Amino acid sequence: MAAAFSSHLPALQVVLALLAAPLCVVLRRPGAAWMIATVITWALLAIAMVLLGRVLETGTITYALGSWPAPWGIEYRIDLANAFVLVLVTLIGSVVMPYARASIPAEIEEPRIYLFYCMYLLNLAGLLGIAITGDVFNLFVFLEISSLSSYVMISLSRDRRALVAAYRYLIMGTIGATFYIIGVGMMYQVTGTLNMVDLATLIPNLTDNRTVMVALAFLCVGLSLKLALFPLHLWLPNAYAYAPSAVSAFLASTGTKVAVYALARILFTVFGGSVLIDDFGLQELLVVLAVAAMIGGSAVAIYQSNVKRLLAYSSIAQIGYMILGLSMASVIGMTAGLVHLFNHALMKGGLFMVMGCVFFRLSSVQVEDMEGLAKRMPLTMAAFVAGGFGLIGMPLTAGFISKWHLIQAALEKGWWGAVAVILVSSLLAVIYIWRVVEAAYFKPPPKGAAEISEAPLSMLVPMWVMIGMSYYFGIDATLTLDITTGAAETLLGGIQ
Amino acid sequence: MELIGLINYWIVIVLMMTGFYIVIAHDNLVKKIVGLNIFQVSVFVFYITMAKVKGGTAPILAEGITTYSNPLPHVLILTAIVVGVATTALGLALVVRIRDAYGTIEDDDFENQDGEP
Numbered sequence A: 001m002a003a004a005f006s007s008h009l010p011a012l013q014v015v016l017a018l019l020a021a022p023l024c025v026v027l028r029r030p031g032a033a034w035m036i037a038t039v040i041t042w043a044l045l046a047i048a049m050v051l052l053g054r055v056l057e058t059g060t061i062t063y064a065l066g067s068w069p070a071p072w073g074i075e076y077r078i079d080l081a082n083a084f085v086l087v088l089v090t091l092i093g094s095v096v097m098p099y100a101r102a103s104i105p106a107e108i109e110e111p112r113i114y115l116f117y118c119m120y121l122l123n124l125a126g127l128l129g130i131a132i133t134g135d136v137f138n139l140f141v142f143l144e145i146s147s148l149s150s151y152v153m154i155s156l157s158r159d160r161r162a163l164v165a166a167y168r169y170l171i172m173g174t175i176g177a178t179f180y181i182i183g184v185g186m187m188y189q190v191t192g193t194l195n196m197v198d199l200a201t202l203i204p205n206l207t208d209n210r211t212v213m214v215a216l217a218f219l220c221v222g223l224s225l226k227l228a229l230f231p232l233h234l235w236l237p238n239a240y241a242y243a244p245s246a247v248s249a250f251l252a253s254t255g256t257k258v259a260v261y262a263l264a265r266i267l268f269t270v271f272g273g274s275v276l277i278d279d280f281g282l283q284e285l286l287v288v289l290a291v292a293a294m295i296g297g298s299a300v301a302i303y304q305s306n307v308k309r310l311l312a313y314s315s316i317a318q319i320g321y322m323i324l325g326l327s328m329a330s331v332i333g334m335t336a337g338l339v340h341l342f343n344h345a346l347m348k349g350g351l352f353m354v355m356g357c358v359f360f361r362l363s364s365v366q367v368e369d370m371e372g373l374a375k376r377m378p379l380t381m382a383a384f385v386a387g388g389f390g391l392i393g394m395p396l397t398a399g400f401i402s403k404w405h406l407i408q409a410a411l412e413k414g415w416w417g418a419v420a421v422i423l424v425s426s427l428l429a430v431i432y433i434w435r436v437v438e439a440a441y442f443k444p445p446p447k448g449a450a451e452i453s454e455a456p457l458s459m460l461v462p463m464w465v466m467i468g469m470s471y472y473f474g475i476d477a478t479l480t481l482d483i484t485t486g487a488a489e490t491l492l493g494g495i496q
Numbered sequence B: 001m002e003l004i005g006l007i008n009y010w011i012v013i014v015l016m017m018t019g020f021y022i023v024i025a026h027d028n029l030v031k032k033i034v035g036l037n038i039f040q041v042s043v044f045v046f047y048i049t050m051a052k053v054k055g056g057t058a059p060i061l062a063e064g065i066t067t068y069s070n071p072l073p074h075v076l077i078l079t080a081i082v083v084g085v086a087t088t089a090l091g092l093a094l095v096v097r098i099r100d101a102y103g104t105i106e107d108d109d110f111e112n113q114d115g116e117p
Helices: A002-007 A009-027 A030-058 A080-107 A110-132 A136-155 A161-191 A196-206 A210-227 A236-242 A245-270 A282-302 A307-327 A331-362 A378-392 A398-413 A416-442 A457-475 A478-494 B007-025 B029-051 B072-102 B109-114
Strands: A061-064 A075-078
Touching: A002 A009, A009 A030, A009 A061, A009 A075, A009 A110, A030 A061, A030 A080, A030 A110, A030 A478, A075 A080, A075 A196, A080 A110, A080 A245, A080 A331, A080 A457, A080 A478, A110 A136, A110 A245, A136 A161, A136 A245, A136 B072, A161 A196, A161 A210, A161 A236, A161 B007, A161 B029, A161 B072, A161 B109, A196 A245, A210 A245, A210 A282, A236 A245, A236 A307, A245 A307, A245 A331, A245 A478, A282 A307, A282 A416, A307 A331, A307 A398, A307 A416, A331 A378, A331 A398, A331 A457, A331 A478, A378 A398, A378 A416, A378 A457, A398 A416, A398 A457, A398 A478, B007 B029, B029 B072, B072 B109
Parallel strands: none
Antiparallel strands: A061 A075
């Protein structure tokens, strides 16, 4: 019994959340729905940890869904890269849950709260499905499960601007997913298979086939829309700014990250990575867009007066770092990209949680409303400063670890321009973080400001856990670096 | 002959571009959803077309028949159709709520009402 249970863990990783989601709708009571969602996310974290441990011990796990053997059936294939993303998603998911209990009722109307938990679980199922599957069409289905549920989660906010943001995200997201599915169709037309490992044996030899190249273009554009790469990022700022804070914290640290992973999987496992190095211009294109995102995102962030919007633009810049690392197609570059994926998730998740605490007491996240806030909410604002240091990339923070490796990777390639851009973008981060710090610490509170106290403990603790982890992995990065290096080597297997 | 043989693919391209254009060019939120639907339908036609095998029939075992069309893309596109229906339903539901909140479904009017970009 126990052995059978343990051999089905890969399926349970996804199915558990999928089954628990309708349960929230049936129960309807917010407290009960929260309870289910929390227990399930923690169980999922445990499963992801076990799977990661197993991959580290014995190597890649394959699981034939419904016992249909690959390449005919859908195969779940967990190597180090998948296991790493699974742990990241479930970790963020389970830290956000305790936080949501107090934060969500402040930002979503009472009769809709149980729907939030249902959507949260569906979103989790979708994201985990993307990360775990070894089938390109199955990936599309999970991509849409996670996207549809995120549109709903964003639109649940009390702020009416969230509705428009969710609608625009829906249009852009659907175009992205449809582009992806066109690419999948073209690959199938040429190869007759949908299994990633099977495709990986066929596609790299077909790179002079025009259909395959067009498929690559569609796949790249489609996934870039989902991960908000620079010119395709327009849906992101408003969606994150007006969504409930717990949703922003969760989506900012998982949604785009999983899409980055999917792009890496397609480029490196399915296409063997050689398309990047080949004389095709894809590498140059990705590098230019990543650099533009790093400068543009940070520069626009400086001018934002809504701090959640500021953090969203900063996310666009940070996605640039990840794509830059990925496009280097070297082990150290990919390691830097993946470790930043993890570190940024912790930092940005923590910072959005800070904004949730501020909104909880202040009902606003405008910079001018936060003047003198540090005296009234010292723990919350200290978390902002601590998380902000991470975004800038100060030593001892996780952000430093990833930037350090990214710079090393760029130096290895001799890309001096990229090194300069990383430094400039970090300086811009100093400016936008400073604007908030200045308002909160060095300005007197406005006259007649309401007496407010610190946010409730159930919100402070998860927030500090998130920020604390980003420092822990900044001081002792051996664990994350070991895993990401292994994951990078797995992904780059096609090149070496 | 080439042109006639590829007629389905030409239809796919025309539908795809029509849908895409409507999504980009129209400000009316419902029209955008309609455009999105046309865009998605073009992909359905694309998948169904590529599954067709010349002279093949439905993939049911029967005597005297040796050539079958490929059923897999049909199955795939059934899934995609379901996803498309869900997306349309959600999009229209959002439009209803946007109309409740703003009293309009023209894309330009929201920024004016909220007073910021």
